[in-house]
Each structure stands twice: as structure tokens, then as C-alpha cells.
Amino acid sequence: GAVVSQHPSRVICKSGTSVKIECRSLDFQATTMFWYRQFPKQSLMLMATSNEGSKATYEQGVEKDKFLINHASLTLSTLTVTSAHPEDSSFYICSARTGIGTSTDTQYFGPGTRLTVL
Amino acid sequence: EDQVTQSPEALRLQEGESSSLNCSYTVSGLRGLFWYRQDPGKGPEFLFTLYSAGEEKEKERLKATLTKKESFLHITAPKPEDSATYLCAVQAGGSYIPTFGRGTSLIVHP
Numbered sequence: 001g002a003v004v005s006q007h008p009s010r011v012i013c014k015s016g017t018s019v020k021i022e023c024r025s026l027d028f029q030a031t032t033m034f035w036y037r038q039f040p041k042q043s044l045m046l047m048a049t050s051n052e053g054s055k056a057t058y059e060q061g062v063e064k065d066k067f068l069i070n071h072a073s074l075t076l077s078t079l080t081v082t083s084a085h086p087e088d089s090s091f092y093i094c095s096a097r098t099g100i101g102t103s104t105d106t107q108y109f110g111p112g113t114r115l116t117v118l
Numbered sequence: 119e120d121q122v123t124q125s126p127e128a129l130r131l132q133e134g135e136s137s138s139l140n141c142s143y144t145v146s147g148l149r150g151l152f153w154y155r156q157d158p159g160k161g162p163e164f165l166f167t168l169y170s171a172g173e174e175k176e177k178e179r180l181k182a183t184l185t186k187k188e189s190f191l192h193i194t195a196p197k198p199e200d201s202a203t204y205l206c207a208v209q210a211g212g213s214y215i216p217t218f219g220r221g222t223s224l225i226v227h228p
Binding site: 042104 | 159164205209220221223
């Protein structure tokens with residue numbers, strides 16, 4: 001159980017275009033999902049917390065107009081990188097939280113999306 | 119400010135050579151400590167959650183332990199397929215957002 005999927009797994013786009021990444025919890029409902037960015041050989045950097053039915057909470061330094069997050073249902077959150085530029089190239093990983101408020105409160109991660117902006 | 123420090127940054131072992139990875143933390147009100155395994159180009163895979171000092175959990179060749187200041191991930195007789203980056207994360211206080219360490223990159227040579 002506790003499977004999280006991401007789509008696409010990798011995407012290459014031209015500078016100036018927008019890219020949407022989907023994150024789905026396949027076998028559980030997730031009121032809270034997280035979006036991370038990871039640079040080579042570095043740890044996870046939290047970008048934002050996505051709550052179903054409400055606006056995302058962005059970490060300091062993350063441009064909310066650049067990285068649009070929508071959590072429209074209990075199993076789906078999307079991250080849209082708008083007007084992408086080469087510096088946005090990175091590995092983006094989502095996670096979904098399960099067992100909120102219980103002893104099994106845990107984050108499960110998706111497989112990640114490799115974004116390359118030319 | 120919550121801090122999570124993992125050591126060593128990198129570890130090379132021979133197959134069968136047991137060792138331990140360390141995760142030390144400075145937090146107020148630990149709620150949970152998590153261990154994840156991450157393979158290159160993939161998302162982290164959940165391994166264990168520990169909640170209180172003295173707790174231990176095992177899975178195959180891995181055993182995680184917890185004290186009031188640190189956690190160890192013991193790897194017994196590792197195999198090359200255990201090669202990965204192991205991440206530690208701590209959830210503390212009133213926040214449900216865990217703080218991640220920088221990870222330990224483990225390479226097991228055949």
C-alpha cells in the first residue's frame with residue numbers, strides 16, 4: 001500500500017514554455033501533499049505544502065507565481081512550472097501524507113520527474 | 119532551529135562488511151524519525167519510522183535504533199543492492215513537516 005505516482009517521469013521543454021507535473025496517491029487519500037526539488041547529490045528541498053481544497057503554502061524563496069500548485073482532489077496534486085528557464089531544470093519529487101494524527105503519520109514519495117529546460 | 123545531521127556523508131563497504139549510519143538531531147519535542155532509501159534518479163522509498171528512545175525496527179539486513187539524540191541505521195552483511203543514499207528525517211514540535219538530513223551515500227562493493 002501507500003503508492004504515489006508522478007507523471008511524466010521526465011520532460012524536456014523549450015525555454016519559456018510551461019510544464020505540468022501530476023502527483024497521485026494511488027491507494028489512499030491524501031489531504032496533504034508536498035513538492036520537493038532536488039539538485040544533484042543534494043538533499044530534498046521543500047518547495048511547498050499542498051492542501052486539498054485550499055491554497056498551497058510556499059517555503060521562503062519559492063516563487064508562487066512561478067511554481068503553481070493545485071490540489072483539486074484527495075488523490076491529485078499538480079505542479080506547473082510556468083515560463084520555464086534553464087535554471088528550473090531539476091528533479092522534482094512529490095510526496096503524500098497518510099495517517100494524519102495517528103502513530104502511522106508518514107510521507108510516501110513519488111518516483112520523481114526530471115525536468116530539463118533547453 | 120531544528121537540525122538533522124547525517125554521518126558519514128559517504129561510506130564504502132565490501133560485501134558482507136557490516137556498518138552503521140548515524141543521524142543526530144537537535145529538535146524540540148520529537149514526534150517521529152524517519153529513514154528513507156533513495157536510488158539515483160528515483161524518489162525516496164520509506165523504510166522505518168521511530169517514535170521514542172529505545173525503539174528498534176528491522177527489515178531484512180537493516181535495523182534502525184533511536185536514542186534521545188540520534189538514530190542509527192545498522193546494515194548487517196550488506197550486499198551490492200543495498201547501495202543507495204539513505205536519508206533521515208525528523209518531525210518535531212507542532213509541525214508535521216519533517217526536516218531532512220543531507221543523506222549518507224552508501225556503496226557496497228562485491
